[in-house]
Amino acid sequence: MRPQWLRTARRFGGRSAAVVVTTALAVSVPFPAGSAPRAADRPVSLVDPLIGSANGGNTYPGATLPYGMIAWSPTSTTGDQTGTGAANGYQYDTTRIRGLSLTHVNGAGCNPGAAGDVPIMPYVGDMTSSPSADAKDAVYAADFTHAEEKAVPGRYTLGLKSGATADLAVSKRAGVADFSFPSDRPANLLFRVSNSLNGSENAHVDIDTAHRKVTGWVLTGAFCGRRANGGTNNRKSYYKLYFSASFDRAFSSVGTWKDGTLSAGSTSASGGEGYATGADRAGRGSGGYVGFDPSADNDVHMRIGISYVSLDGAETNLRGEIAPHASVAEVADAGERAWDRELSTVHVDGGSAAQRTTFYTALYHSLMQPNLISDRDGRYYGMDAAVHRLARGQRAQYSNFSGWDQYRAQIQLLALLKPRIAGDFAQSLYNFSRQNGGVWDRWVHLSGATHVMTGDPSAATLATFYAMGVRNFDYEGAFDSLVHQATVPHPDELSDAGCPGQCVGQRPNLAQYLTSHYAAQDVCHCWGGAAETLEDAVADSALAKWAKLLGKDQEAAVFSERAAYWRNVFNPDATADAGYIQARNLDGSWVYPFSPGSDRGFAQGTSATYTWMVPQDVQGLAAAMGGRDKAAARLDGFFHTVDGSWSVRGGDPLRYDPTNEPGIHAPWLYNALGQPWKTQATVRQILDTVYGTGPSGLPGNDDLGTMSAWYVFSALGLYPQTPGSASMLLGAPLFPSAVVDRPGGTGITLGAPDADATHPYIDAVRVNGRPTQRSWTDGDLTTKGGTLTFELAEQPDTQWATDPADLPH
Secondary structure, three states, X not given: OOOHHHOOOOOOOOOOHHHOOOOOOOOOOOOOOOOOOOHHHOHHHHOOOOOOOOOOOOOOOOEEOOOOOOEEEEEEOOOOOOOOOOOOOOOOOOOEEEEEEOOOOOOOOOOOOOOOOOOEEEEEOOOOOOHHHOOOOOOOOEEEEEEEEEEEOOEEEEEEOOOOEEEEEEOOOEEEEEEEOOOOOOEEEEEOOOOOOOOEOEEEEEEEOOOOEEEEEEEEEOOOOOOOOXXXXXXXXXXXXXXXXXXXXXXXXXXXXXXXXXXXXXXXXXXXXXXXOHHHOOOOOEEEEEEEOOOOOOEEEEEEEEEOOOHHHHHHHHHHHOOOOOOHHHHHHHHHHHHHHHHOOEEEEXXXXXHHHHHHHHHHHHOOOOEEOOOOOOEEEOOOOOEEEOOOOOOOOEEOEEHHHHOOOHHHHHHHHOHHHHHHHHHHHHHHHHHOOOOOOOEEEOOEEOOOOOOOHHHHHHXXXXXXXXXXXXXXXXXXXXXXXXXXXXXXXXXXXXOOOOOOOOOOOHHHHHHHOOOOOOOXXXXXXXXXXXXXXXXXXXXXXXXXHOOOHHHHHHHHHHHHHHHHHEEOOOOOOOOEEOOEXXXXXXXXXXXXXXXXOOXXXXXXXXXXXXXXXXXXXXHHOOOHHHHHHHHHHHHEOOOOOEOOOOOOOXXXXXXXXXXXXXXXXXXXXXXXXXXXXXHHHHHHHOOOOOOOOOOOOOOOOHHHHHHHHHHHOEEEOOOOOOOEEEOOOOOOEEEEOOHHHOOEEEEOOOOOOOOOEEEEEEEOOEEEOOOEEOHHHHHHOEEEEEEEEOXXXXXXOOOHHHOOO
């Protein structure tokens, strides 16, 4: 059977798109009046959602909208119903699925990641056994080929080897689907309500034959819950997803299942899978199916809404966002316009077709999150397991905060392009903290505190938002709360529950830290004492900057002093040749054995990488290394092998790793070391060789848009200097021109007429028409807008921006 997207005749295809979606989804694209854009002019036409779906990028290709609640995408299988062969449900090389799930997370780095709720599977054949008993996905799953798959922003289409096809499109909280089946075989849709990626505590399904509806919910959570360093501490439920699906035709058969029992004719079932894995979880769970007679009409049209609050909320979201007879094509058109609106905030000209695809796909991935969790009526499920309403002035409650990852690049891009959403997100995190006893969790998934990673990224994030001009949140209350978290010990900080990767304490052993001025490895109750010290120093530096902007001089002084605590884990005699960041014990002794390639005392990285993680005090770090020239020479060795060849693709514990966050700012450190031409060369090498098109086009986990945001900034010739600041470091733009469209006339125009593959170096820069000898800009460009003009060259200019008085500070 032909793929669904090749068909021209659809049941509702003749209806006008103008009546499809309510004003909540009505969008326009900012093109001049009377000049309708050609398809090639629209950024959405350049996006390839399959980029990052291989090589550990962990993206998903399914249908979603910017910051959307619903993300409808496949859940794959490699022959184990309790696994997917992928961290977030989809892996390009795994071409067998067991359903199309309603929720996903972009690029999280653990397997399984999160969500993947309520896989809906078009199944061709008779229902003869319980799908939960199909532990190896041998029966109720299907193969596909990529030739039968098409992914565009807001729409996903897949043809299965079984002969069934699915064509999906979504609004923010709802979706529509056309399923087609072979006309000569039984046609069924399976609602696998208990089969979330991490399992489920409980689940329920109801089938209403009179009204042609299927409704239900799943109670789940356990983000990364089954991996070793999370353990049983994180096998817990913290959200319930409700759904309501309605159909355009009657059911020819119905049934449900629980564990190994199939009940034909039944219309209700309950039961969870649990949070174990493999044999301990296999064969458990519940769901329901509805059958159709395909002999006269083999197409089935379904509308579905979701909510984290209630079934009524799911139905209200559906009614409010998608009209009763909206077709997939019409909803997809509205979604395409929504994506164009978001992607058009940055307009680039020139470059190759591949570069433009890489750029706009990176922007697409950057703007997929944060994600809505509030319903249309403003209600949302809080971290205290109660239903709340939005704070005064807040437009939406957002979640999915991959803090340790995002505070380094994605947060800055969100603040730059979408300050209103950034403010609502800041308020959302503050709301969660108040519902969580004043604790700001470092990795928030939906309404759950997952405790993943290390440090205090909330402080760095909200301080950055404020510095970049975001004001639509309770910044005074949030600041006071974060200061309290950073100064008043909490009982959880002495717990080892979930350690090392999901330690419950947000400022581990804070009393000891405030006494010793570093996190002691032997008593830190954290992932790694050296990493924790560096992370807290960055967070405290951000709080100091925020305090200064708020006129809180006493707090600014206290946290400025704490920002220098990184010095207490820099051992100048770590090796015979050089000093490194190294873990220390409570008695002050250094942790041995030590080698720069070791991860002891660190989190997902080595000392060789973490030694550069002092963005708030690069001059101090250089001085500790013996001066800027010596630091720059060491940095050369971080990006090159001993024979001088590049080493920027990862895999060497002594050198740059583009796949993880602790070192992704390192290419930009040369600006502060007085050798900015090396930043220009290094960034261009990474842009050209590490990123690209195709499923392997990301270097590793996208980490909720972080790696994509790195590309967007770097391609523009800008990069955030340090958390808590609006200053940007300057590099060589990839495109001859770019316009960053920001609210209130604060946009940024970047011009680099000679930008191409042979001009990777800066010869001169003008800021608002005036020449500058600085390789950085102050916060005015970010918050007030302006113009940057670059003169680029084929050879490095070793004089521009090298005066010690003009270096980034």
